Amino acid sequence: MARRALITGITGQDGSYLAEHLLREGYEVWGLARGQANPRVSRMRKLLADVQVVRGDLLDQGSLISAVERVQPDEVYNLGAISFVPMSWEQAELTAEVTGMGVLRMLEAIRVCSGVSRGGTAAGGQIRFYQASSSEMFGQVSETPQNERTGFHPRSPYGVAKAYGHFLTQNYRESYGMFAVSGILFNHESPRRGAEFVTRKVSLGVARIKLGLADELRLGNLEARRDWGFAGDYVRAMHLMLQAATPEDYVIGTGRMKSVRELAEAAFAAAGLDWERYVVTDQALHRPAEVDLLCADPKKARVQLGWEPTVSFDELVALMVESDLRLLSDGGDPDQDSSWP
Ligand code: NAP
Numbered sequence: 001m002a003r004r005a006l007i008t009g010i011t012g013q014d015g016s017y018l019a020e021h022l023l024r025e026g027y028e029v030w031g032l033a034r035g036q037a038n039p040r041v042s043r044m045r046k047l048l049a050d051v052q053v054v055r056g057d058l059l060d061q062g063s064l065i066s067a068v069e070r071v072q073p074d075e076v077y078n079l080g081a082i083s084f085v086p087m088s089w090e091q092a093e094l095t096a097e098v099t100g101m102g103v104l105r106m107l108e109a110i111r112v113c114s115g116v117s118r119g120g121t122a123a124g125g126q127i128r129f130y131q132a133s134s135s136e137m138f139g140q141v142s143e144t145p146q147n148e149r150t151g152f153h154p155r156s157p158y159g160v161a162k163a164y165g166h167f168l169t170q171n172y173r174e175s176y177g178m179f180a181v182s183g184i185l186f187n188h189e190s191p192r193r194g195a196e197f198v199t200r201k202v203s204l205g206v207a208r209i210k211l212g213l214a215d216e217l218r219l220g221n222l223e224a225r226r227d228w229g230f231a232g233d234y235v236r237a238m239h240l241m242l243q244a245a246t247p248e249d250y251v252i253g254t255g256r257m258k259s260v261r262e263l264a265e266a267a268f269a270a271a272g273l274d275w276e277r278y279v280v281t282d283q284a285l286h287r288p289a290e291v292d293l294l295c296a297d298p299k300k301a302r303v304q305l306g307w308e309p310t311v312s313f314d315e316l317v318a319l320m321v322e323s324d325l326r327l328l329s330d331g332g333d334p335d336q337d338s339s340w341p
């Protein structure tokens with residue numbers, strides 16, 4: 001019988017790549033989708049026709065229990081979150097509820113449905129759990145590069161909520177013997193990245209300027225440095241973590257850092273343009289507390305999981321710019337359902 005996976009955040013970037021990967025691996029894939037008329041669900045159904053949908057919300061404990069009871073998954077991937085860092089200052093409580101408490105609700109749903117009792121021995125249960133932890137937990141970094149032992153100093157309500165989910169996942173592993181792991185993933189991008197994140201904002205901005213649809217691109221802090229990789233590579237790591245002999249946490253990234261300035265330079269160059277002619281900096285786009293730099297040490301994942309990234313920074317940037325040029329040339333609108341590449 002096919003192994004069964006339940007993915008929260010199925011309508012997001014990673015949910016789509018992970019679902020495709022698991023379908024190729026022969027899994028029966030279920031996606032948890034929220035809302036009674038969520039347009040992202042119909043977009044997802046078009047791209048991922050073989051994914052089955054179960055209704056549920058990370059804010060609603062009962063819905064998660066029902067989803068786990070119905071799907072009877074072998075593996076649960078908790079990717080659902082409020083994931084845009086600036087929004088976490090505007091809606092800090094919602095971020096805590098979805099990105100933080102949502103992890104507790106999902107772990108409880110698994111614990112209850114697996115019959116793992118509170119007072120009993122740490123016997124575990126059969127369902128394996130993946131938590132989408134984030135390099136934002138490192139925040140103001142204490143060392144570079146960051147590995148699985150680096151301390152956390154989150155700089156946003158999002159980072160704080162992720163740290164809660166991270167420690168809770170560890171705690172359920174230690175308290176109940178559950179196979180529960182966290183992937184501490186550094187920034188990963190793709191043509192399916194939300195338009196609010198800087199890489200996609202830049203690739204869409206370049207495409208608009210190249211096609212004469214805009215004449216400038218407004219950005220915030222150009223000096224921030226990130227370790228950017230390709231999302232398709234990172235979902236393979238999620239799956240590998242749940243196939244390991246023992247439940248452990250892993251850092252996933254490329255080990256290379258670039259600044260937002262270098263990102264803009266590379267993206268405009270990929271379209272034959274000079275970034276300095278078009279980029280305008282805007283103080284309003286700076287954050288109340290910035291994460292200045294993030295750079296992964298992914299050695300543990302390489303040695304223990306055999307995981308390696310396959311797409312370089314320059315290849316990723318070119319891929320995103322080409323995709324957005326095609327999308328806009330074909331009259332697509334990145335905010336509309338039909339234009340999800
Ligand atoms: P994304 O594109 O923003 O997707 C977020 C998903 O969460 C969407 O499917 C959204 O569904 C869902 N969601 C929001 N509120 C929900 C709720 N109340 N109940 C259930 N689902 C809800 O994020 P992503 O880039 O794919 O990232 C996936 C996960 O990895 C997130 O947890 C993110 O925080 C984490 N992460 C991402 C990166 C990265 O660089 N991409 C790095 C580290 C960690 P709707 O369509 O219903 O809104």
Ligand code: F7E
Pocket residue numbers: 083084085133134135136185186187188196197198199201218219220221222224225226260285286287290291
């Ligand atoms: O910002 C700077 C901004 O919004 C990257 C999420 O997936 O990765 C992501 O979080 C950097 C920041 O991603 C603009 O100040 C400059 O320093 O693309 P971003 P993020 O905040 O790093 C982590 C690992 C996650 O877990 C999150 O879920 O770029 N920046 N100018 C800008 N950023 C944006 N969005 N827009 C600008 O105009």
